[in-house]
Amino acid sequence: MAYSDKVVDHYTNPRNIGTLDKSKNTVGTGLVGAPECGDVMRLQIEVNQETGIIEDAKFKTFGCGSAIASSSLATEWLKGKSIDEALKIDNMEIVEELALPPVKIHCSVLAEDAIRSAINDYRAKNGLEPIESEKTHF
Amino acid sequence: MLKLPVYLDNNATTQVDPRVFEAMTPYFLEAYGNAASKSHPFGWKAEEAVDYAREQIAQLIGGNEKEIIFTSGATESNNLAIKGVFEMYASKGNHIITLSTEHKAVLDTCKHLEKLGADVTYLSVGGDGLVTKEAIEAAIKPNTILVTVMYGNNELGVLQPIREIGALCKSKGVLFHTDATQAVGKIPVDVMADHIDLMSFTAHKMYGPKGVGALYVRRKNPRVKVTAQMDGGGHERGMRSGTLNVPGIVGFGKACEIARLEMAEEGARLQKMRDRLEAALLQLEESYLNGNKTHRLPHTSNISFKYVEGEGLMMGIKDIAVSSGSACTSASLEPSYVLKSLGLDDELAHSSLRFGLGRFTTDEEIDYTIECVSGAVNKLRDMSPLWEMFKEGIDLKTIEWSEH
Numbered sequence: 001m002a003y004s005d006k007v008v009d010h011y012t013n014p015r016n017i018g019t020l021d022k023s024k025n026t027v028g029t030g031l032v033g034a035p036e037c038g039d040v041m042r043l044q045i046e047v048n049q050e051t052g053i054i055e056d057a058k059f060k061t062f063g064c065g066s067a068i069a070s071s072s073l074a075t076e077w078l079k080g081k082s083i084d085e086a087l088k089i090d091n092m093e094i095v096e097e098l099a100l101p102p103v104k105i106h107c108s109v110l111a112e113d114a115i116r117s118a119i120n121d122y123r124a125k126n127g128l129e130p131i132e133s134e135k136t137h138f
Numbered sequence: 139m140l141k142l143p144v145y146l147d148n149n150a151t152t153q154v155d156p157r158v159f160e161a162m163t164p165y166f167l168e169a170y171g172n173a174a175s176k177s178h179p180f181g182w183k184a185e186e187a188v189d190y191a192r193e194q195i196a197q198l199i200g201g202n203e204k205e206i207i208f209t210s211g212a213t214e215s216n217n218l219a220i221k222g223v224f225e226m227y228a229s230k231g232n233h234i235i236t237l238s239t240e241h242k243a244v245l246d247t248c249k250h251l252e253k254l255g256a257d258v259t260y261l262s263v264g265g266d267g268l269v270t271k272e273a274i275e276a277a278i279k280p281n282t283i284l285v286t287v288m289y290g291n292n293e294l295g296v297l298q299p300i301r302e303i304g305a306l307c308k309s310k311g312v313l314f315h316t317d318a319t320q321a322v323g324k325i326p327v328d329v330m331a332d333h334i335d336l337m338s339f340t341a342h343k344m345y346g347p348k349g350v351g352a353l354y355v356r357r358k359n360p361r362v363k364v365t366a367q368m369d370g371g372g373h374e375r376g377m378r379s380g381t382l383n384v385p386g387i388v389g390f391g392k393a394c395e396i397a398r399l400e401m402a403e404e405g406a407r408l409q410k411m412r413d414r415l416e417a418a419l420l421q422l423e424e425s426y427l428n429g430n431k432t433h434r435l436p437h438t439s440n441i442s443f444k445y446v447e448g449e450g451l452m453m454g455i456k457d458i459a460v461s462s463g464s465a466c467t468s469a470s471l472e473p474s475y476v477l478k479s480l481g482l483d484d485e486l487a488h489s490s491l492r493f494g495l496g497r498f499t500t501d502e503e504i505d506y507t508i509e510c511v512s513g514a515v516n517k518l519r520d521m522s523p524l525w526e527m528f529k530e531g532i533d534l535k536t537i538e539w540s541e542h
Binding site (some may be wrong): 017024031034117 | 447475483
């Protein structure tokens with residue numbers, strides 16, 4: 001299977017690889033996927049509590065090129081967004097941006113789950129209710 | 139000069155040897171007759187070429203030329219052997235013994251026969267990929283008609299104790315079939331010494347053309363027969379109808395002759411390169427060899443790089459053609475059933491690469507592969523959350539994963 005240029009670009013030059021201090025109240029961590037499924041994503045956000053803006057985002061991913069690219073792209077998109085804006089990121093936008101083939105759509109779903117999970121971790125740390133997903137993936 | 143990409147997927151298929159190609163060409167353009175045409179020189183020439191190839195092939199495996207049945211490849215040979223025995227020996231019984239690590243051409247054929255009333259035992263293998271003679275012996279029942287065990291495993295390269303199994307089957311009066319697709323032409327295979335009754339093999343794994351294979355069918359002690367799976371002109375002693383692929387067969391014969399003459403030297407050369415590659419890659423932390431280290435083909439190595447996903451790794455070594463046990467590389471999203479049969483954790487099965495060296499592999503290509511794979515493994519580990527957890531001493535089994 002041939003990868004799109006954008007997937008290759010993110011794979012070769014991944015943006016925002018790294019680890020944020022998960023003990024900080026301003027940091028939300030999402031860990032999704034499972035080793036036996038062949039992909040695990042960890043996505044972290046750091047939120048400015050005054051403005052509610054995501055000021056930093058980092059990821060680490062175990063998975064195929066499409067999974068790495070999806071999470072790398074997600075961190076790029078997250079930076080500078082408010083929590084509400086971040087929640088609007090839809091997996092199909094990732095599919096479109098990276099030109100993922102149908103067999104790789106689950107990578108984008110995983111990235112969306114990771115964003116949501118990181119936001120909910122941040123909310124839980126700050127005494128807020130988790131946001132339920134209205135979306136059901138097939 | 140190193141030419142990219144590097145081909146290290148010789149267990150999937152091999153380049154045609156130029157000497158094989160050269161031997162084949164006249165049979166496309168000049169001697170293009172049908173080997174079954176008995177009434178003119180075009181047919182005679184083709185038949186003569188086929189007979190010669192039959193001898194070259196028989197010589198490589200220690201059989202007689204009359205025992206070679208040409209097919210389209212090893213998949214067809216496996217189908218013909220197993221289905222053909224099941225039908226031919228129905229009055230003797232319906233029990234077949236095989237391994238869970240066989241090729242799909244054997245496993246799916248057995249599954250098909252189960253629907254038709256066959257009783258199939260799928261034996262599991264040890265952590266090193268090998269079955270024991272004792273396990274086979276314990277599985278044999280009064281109604282057992284066939285034991286089918288592959289010679290060398292395509293994914294791991296491990297060699298089953300074929301000679302012991304053959305002797306056991308002979309003593310029990312059970313027919314023995316082996317899928318020797320990966321072994322013939324790479325290591326000495328002798329149907330007499332190994333007590334093999336039926337054997338599948340193919341040209342394209344030994345530098346011959348695709349689309350031609352053979353089934354060895356023993357003619358003496360015992361005389362074995364299989365029911366044809368295709369009806370037609372009654373070619374190949376009635377066991378396999380269809381016009382013979384003359385150029386393919388000529389190439390197959392030539393490939394067998396080259397293998398017979400050069401095997402010892404080539405095997406030693408490949409093993410030396412394979413061992414060097416393997417030693418270097420196993421120096422990486424948390425990398426593991428899959429399958430038995432001693433009893434295996436000289437040109438194959440299957441290694442898992444823990445905490446790195448196979449397909450992601452293959453993308454990082456895009457100028458090296460290998461295959462992976464990772465789920466992502468197949469449409470099924472299941473990791474390799476062969477690796478899982480060894481009892482490997484899923485993450486190790488997902489993290490494996492199979493290196494298959496071949497006749498045209500060079501030392502320079504091995505150097506490049508070592509450098510490239512090591513670099514990609516390290517790079518991907520730097521971005522793997524699992525590697526970070528491992529380094530922090532977290533046991534991944536204690537984490538509740540959100541499966542999706």
